[in-house]
Amino acid sequence: MSASPSAKMPIISWACPLLAVAFYVAASSVGFKDALPPGVTGIALALLLMPVLFGAIFAAVYHAETIAHWSGEPYGTLILTVAVTVIEVALIASVMMSDANGSPALARDTVFAVVMTVCNGLAGLCILVGGLKYREQSFRVPGAAAYVTVLIVMATLTLVLPNYTRETPGPSYSDSQLIFVAVVTVVLYAAFLYIQTVRHRDYFIIQAGDQGWHETHSMRQLALSGLLLLVALVAIIMLSKKFAVVVELGREAAGAPAPVTGLIVAILILLPEGIAAVQAARKDALQKSLNLALGSALATIGMTFPAVTIVALALHTPLTLGLDPSDTVLLALTLLVSTMTFATGRTNILYGFVHLVIFATFLFLTFQP
Template identity: 60%
Template sequence: MSEHRPMPRSSWLFPTLAVLLFAAVTAAGYIFEPSAGGLMFAAILLVVLFGTVFAAVHHAEVIAERIGEPFGTLLLTLSVTIIEVALIATIMLGAKAVPTLARDTVFAVVMIVCNGLAGICILVGGLRYREQDFRVSGANLYLSMLAVLATITLVLPNYTLTTPGPFYSAAQLGFVSVVTVILYGVFLYTQTIRHRDYFIREAEGTSDHAAPASGPAMLLSVMLLLVSLLAVVLLAKKFSLVVDAGAALIGAPSAFAGIVVALLILLPESVAAIAAARKNDLQKSINLALGSSLATIGLTIPAVAVAAYTLEKTLVLGLEDREIVLLLLTFLLSMLTFGTGRTNILFGLLHMVVFAVFVFLVFVP
């Protein structure tokens, strides 16, 4: 086992820049506008924001090496959920009402990770190793949870009678929020304690990973991870203004904002999952991809529901018919892909095609 890698400069530089950027624009009272100066600010903001998210990835992985799997994967997933809730709440509950943002973001997350990210990981692993193995028992638990939570949060609101349209009444939204939190809590217990072996590779083999970080190094990563998450939350409002201006500039549909938010918050899972697939650890890739979808529905929907109810904002959850068809296709394909315990490049290509259809229909419905 080799010595632990030194901390990259970017892992502390970008969180620092993010905090300084927030302090500067707050002190100056800067308000973003789509001008030449505004475009320069948008570019700087996006670079700093993306760099800060990548820094969060690094520190979460350092901590994960110390605490082991699946707790390390769980830490990364929960960290991203914090970012997700902050971004959705900031945009949806701002001055301009965006009642469909939570729905669009959650649906985009499911489509990105279950089709785009899963497809890339399977394709990358298949091209390099022909076939890759994983635990079917863990994948089945992920898919069972996803099917139930996605149905009661994104599909069922279209068919309730108390409140017409793609809405839940206050009582229904409260009940569904409590149920999703309970289910997710039981799943975490199953994943980390009761059936931990379902989510770990059967044969670990030899490892060329660096040694786990020392105690002081891990404490530093914990602090920098918290700073990174805080910085993203602080810059969420400025980011929302940039997204709105960009969507208006290119004439993008309302779902575009949900995709942008989903892409930003999924950077940690994407980087870690693709890297794991390249190292022939598809089990970790599945934990990251499917786990992020599960956390998005199980934690984000209840959190946004509480915020919407408290601030008396409308929350649209029901998907449109074509989106329901894509959701059902995704679950059907996922059950076939993860039902054998072995994958190949064709499975990966199929998932990527479904993802391409999703993106195309956003702009050409």
């Protein structure tokens, strides 16, 4: 489902957000809050939750693309990136505030899973899909270099350095260190956004592929899409906590490791960007795909980490940040390979396969550490 200026708004684009809100109200009224109701009712709610939640996500993609067609690049990709990051922050914060499901490592596991999924799974899939159809695709090297450079610094500060500080034992920062890293992360992300949207917009746009991006939409349709996008995102935020309950029950029943919860949450919140990025690659707009994919990884750290820091400090909740040695190796490998992939300005299917192999390794080690 993609936005088109000439087509009428599909029924599911407005029905799914409203259905998601109605489902939340109905499920909460029968006792589905922090735990599933017992018996057949709980099973039925768990089964219905999946299509309702995914319907809201697809509707959010449609409306975000409608607005993006009007705003143009790189602002269009930022709309979806920021929207998905809001979902991520709300979900992590809600789980952190829950006594039943709270985990000091959830933020780390989710952020790491987002980075690995974006830089390897999503980027690899986009490169492979585009390479199979067009043999080679091009993008702007300065823009890709900016993404990777900022990502290396952010990932090191938030996921690696906590293992090597001496003020507090273990993979954690002290309160003062946490505040400092959160502040510099926000400053760095703000500087990147200034470069992307004001000072060097041309780094993130390929003019030949930008033709036709500014489509004609009526202001009424844009206003309606903006409202429905807000409704869809609110519904996703509300249902994500219930989704986390179902995921946690399934993980415990399957005996899977705790990081699996972070992985599933990451995949859920990345669906809107993932769909839009793959669609762009199929249309030979790899630059847009990279803006979505790599931009979401930066937004995850640049916006999610400071927000989670505020929640942790306000609630006096411990925050585990440093990665295990095996995960640190995978992160370093990902950043190294990404540097090589985005250094030439052109990609082919080999780069896609390489990133997908790293992602498959990450998935395997998540379930079999």
